Amino acid sequence: MGNIRISVCLLLFSAIIFPQRLNCLEAKYSLEIHTSRCVMQLYILKGDGSQSLVRAYNVATAAPRLPRPLGRGVITNIELDPWWYPTEYTRWYFYTKKRIHLPSRVPPESKLNYMGRFKMSLSHRTCRGNIYRIHGNNDKSKIGKRVTGGCIRMHNYEGLELASKLKIGTEVNIHP
Numbered sequence: 001m002g003n004i005r006i007s008v009c010l011l012l013f014s015a016i017i018f019p020q021r022l023n024c025l026e027a028k029y030s031l032e033i034h035t036s037r038c039v040m041q042l043y044i045l046k047g048d049g050s051q052s053l054v055r056a057y058n059v060a061t062a063a064p065r066l067p068r069p070l071g072r073g074v075i076t077n078i079e080l081d082p083w084w085y086p087t088e089y090t091r092w093y094f095y096t097k098k099r100i101h102l103p104s105r106v107p108p109e110s111k112l113n114y115m116g117r118f119k120m121s122l123s124h125r126t127c128r129g130n131i132y133r134i135h136g137n138n139d140k141s142k143i144g145k146r147v148t149g150g151c152i153r154m155h156n157y158e159g160l161e162l163a164s165k166l167k168i169g170t171e172v173n174i175h176p
Contacts, residue, residue: 029054030171031134033152035061035068038144040134040152042162057162058144060137060153068150068174069124069132075170077121078163081108084115087130090149114138117156118163122172126150134172135159 028045040059043051062068084106086094094100106113116136124132136156137143143155154162 026167027165028170029166031166031173033059033061033134033172033174034176035070035146035152035174036176038146040154042165057154057158059134060142060144060148061146062148062150064146066150067127069122069126070174070176071124072171072173073123073132075120075166075168075172076123077119078166078168079119079121080160080163081117082113082115082119082135083107084113086114087128089128093149111138116153116159118159120159120163120166124172124174 030043030045030051032041032043034040038059038061040057042054042057044054045051085104086102086106091102091104094102100112102112106115108115108117114135114137115133116138119133119135122132122134126132130150132151134152134154136159137153140155142148142153
């Protein structure tokens with residue numbers, strides 16, 4: 001028991017004095033998104049190059065008629081309780097189709113904030129050149145369906161947990 005305490009103390013001391021050396025202890029993850037199945041899988045990457053499934057999430061994905069980016073990319077930004085800046089097209093669509101007037105900036109606590117509690121920007125781009133994201137939602141009944149305007153939506157609580165594990169640069173592979 002004494003040897004375990006000494007080892008833990010040394011590890012904690014090393015973490016304080018040499019934090020950069022513990023980067024090797026940080027888990028590395030990747031995401032695989034299957035848009036037609038509305039499933040996103042989190043994998044942990046092993047030292048030998050293999051990967052192991054950690055968890056699968058039901059997600060909302062782009063409506064079938066909409067083009068979506070496919071292939072490999074990375075997470076470029078992670079934000080919690082984000083503001084939403086809807087594009088001109090999004091604002092026009094919401095007004096003409098739903099009779100909802102969206103401001104150009106929607107605060108985190110607003111019911112109109114479709115980003116939910118988090119957003120992770122990806123290096124993938126939409127056909128209009130806009131940022132493609134994985135984000136929370138304000139309508140949990142949409143999860144598991146192909147109903148979004150393009151992005152990938154998750155339950156807020158699952159996305160917050162996921163965002164706490166992932167780092168900028170995490171690989172994301174989007175499949176049809």
